[in-house]
Amino acid sequence: MATLQTIRNRGGLLVSIVIGLALVAFIVGDALTSGSTIFNNQRNQIGEIAGEGISIIDFQRRINKNEEMLKAMNGISSLNEEQQTMLRENTWQQIIMEKLMQQEYDATGIDVSGDELYDVLLGDNMSPVVRQLFADPTTGEVDLDRARMIIKSLIDSPDGTPQKAYWLNMEEEVANSRKMSKYNTLLAKSLYTTDAEAEASALNNATKADISYIVKNYSTIEDSTISVSNGEIKTYYDEHQKSFEQPESRKIAYINFDIEPSGEDYSETEAIVRDLIEEFEASSEPIEFTNLSSEKKADLSYYKQDEIANDSLAQFLFNNETAVFGPYLENNAYKISRVASVKMLPDSVRARHILIAPQNQDYRQAKAIADSLADLLKKGANFEELAKANSIDQNSAINGGDLGWFTQRTMIQPFSDTVFFAKKNDIKVVLTQYGAHVVQVTDMAKPTKKIQVATIEKEVIPSNKTTNQIYNEARTFAMDLNTLEDFNKKVEEMGLTKRIATVNKNDKSIAGMENAREMIRQVYLNDGLNEVLKSNDGSTIFENGNKFTVAVLTEINEEGIAPINQVAGNIKRILIQKKKADILGKELEAAKSGSESLLSIAQKTGLEVKEANEISFNSFQIPGAGIEPKVIAASSITEQGKVSEPIAGNQGVYLILVNNRTTEEVTPDLTAQAKQSLQQNNMYRTNYQAIQAILKNGGIVDQRYKFY
Secondary structure, three states: OHHHHHHHHOHHHHHHHHHOOHHHHHHHHHHHHOOEOOOOOOOOEEEEEOOEEEEHHHHHHHHHHHHHHHHHHHOOOOOOHHHHHHHHHHHHHHHHHHHHHHHHHHHHOOOOOHHHHHHHHHOOOOOHHHHHHHEOOOOOOEOHHHHHHHHHHHHOOOOOOHHHHHHHHHHHHHHHHHHHHHHHHHHHHHOOOOHHHHHHHHHHHHEEEEEEEEEEEHHHOOHHHOOOOHHHHHHHHHHOHHHHEEOOEEEEEEEEEEOOOOHHHHHHHHHHHHOOHHHHHHOOOHHHHHHHHOOOOOOOOEEOHHHOOOHHHHHHHHHOOOOOEEEEEEOOEEEEEEEEEEEEEOOEEEEEEEEEOOEOOEHHHHHHHHHHHHHHHHOOOOHHHHHHHHOOOHHHHOOOOEEEEEEOOOOOHHHHHHHHHOOOOOEEEEEEOOEEEEEEEEEEOOOEEEEEEEEEEEEOOOOHHHHHHHHHHHHHHHOOOOEHHHHHHHHHHHOOOOEEEEEOOOOOOEOOEOOOHHHHHHHHHOOOOOEEOOOOOOOOOEEEOOEEEEEEEEEEEOOEEOOHHHHHHHHHHHHHHHHHHHHHHHHHHHHHOOOOOHHHHHHHHOOOOEEEEEEOOOOOOEOOOEOOHHHHHHHHHOOOOOEOOOEEOOOEEEEEEEEEEEEOOOOHHHHHHHHHHHHHHHHHHHHHHHHHHHHHOOOOEEOHHHOO
């Protein structure tokens, strides 16, 4: 088990083992949202990758394997719902990349030999992932003989043990990482940067223009004054269909009935808290009474009056040390508060410590060592020398254990309580989650009056009666409701607020609505357009967190080219801007005619002349204008001293004047830097764009929504 604990202690590895390659996990998310919608009718099929069906049985078996490994390596007995969801997502991504990339490796002949795998696992070229596992935390060095001995013991472990499963998974992931690295290198080297390309890029960087410009913004023309015909929209749509590719999605209209406390619930909760006042006031142990009576544990900190956010509460408690304040409503909970303790405490202290870490979680041994050091200090030993020799907190040990000045809530509570309640120069020993501390207060601010506040609180939640009333409201609305027409009619009759949402098949929530997964599943399991959604048990009412919801499926958008009616509005806006550009361009061209300078054109048109310096072909934006690639390009080719032709940019139509153009000497070093930059860009393209292309063409059919 010591080996398993060692692996646990290097837990930064765990997520990468389950997810696989970090790059892969980053990219696949986009692919899943654009997956195919051609579903296989086999009931037990969770998806399809490159023509190969993935059964729910195989998928769940893979999830179970990853789950058992995660639990073993983290020393936990189960995963919560959020962790389960993440595990399913990561497992799906893992399977996708394994199958698609193996096709690429087979096609290109990429593999990892046994000798090569040994070299990256336990040889001279050890993978950083493995090195992290076996490196000495102080020196960063790896004892290869010790690492090999540990791995031999792992491999010799019985099949099914967590240690062996972990290492075998490690071998697989390191091999996959190695193959991916080879694949990326192969693609990167196929995108060769020529010397001519490097020289051209260096020249683009070296040539800079100082320009003046004016811009006539599109917003100066009202959209309503521009006419766009349906024929023009159809022509644009036909010529730019690739621009209108869309992922699969569905749209719903829905009504929420919020499950919120009633006035009666507030009154009942207030009465429950009020009934505790007399006993709370009489209690000699207010902190203990709070922990037994409140929904939240007592706060053991001490506060000055100005540190308590509720001014009325602070003023009352600092003037009434035995009385109870409240009930008062705060953060949807009724509370009563009283002073639990009063102390004169400093706002800040200066202390030093020696931290002894527990070996194998043995805190008793750590405390015994700390007690011995404390005894030595009480007998006159030098604190600084003992700290440098024994403390594992190297940040403070180098300064003789000095932690500097800090406030009460800067440190974790056991440590903070010890130092703030101690006297100057006292030697104390305290245990925290980090180990055993030998601590000494070396200085402290002047003590001031502080109080410990005991607060009993009860959250106001909807009662069963209230919840049933709200459910009946939802049932009244949903009664005899079958179609969108019925839905809209009821909304109008009852004066309700209809909401619209677009959902993807693996979404788990809708804005303002948590735990909506089951309803979203039904959105994709029911193809009845303009029909009210029903759950598996036939109910038209879904419980989504703190809401009852009734919804209608109003739109089904298949993956591919969006139909013209869905994008007509966007196309119209594009065409309106194009027509505005034509109008504004003609106005600027007319103003330019007969003008001797950009300033005179500006005066004619009522525009302001602006300046932008050192604009190169590779500039990202124009100062004062924003991202305007056409203007940047024009700055590199427009004749110096001559006003340009109108340029239709993103924000409006521009005229520019190149005032000055300089070109630095393109040295071999600048060319080499440009070449390196272009090659790095090629590497990015292989690490991202190539994988995206593989995923896009990988025949990924995601049907997980049928099961989760």
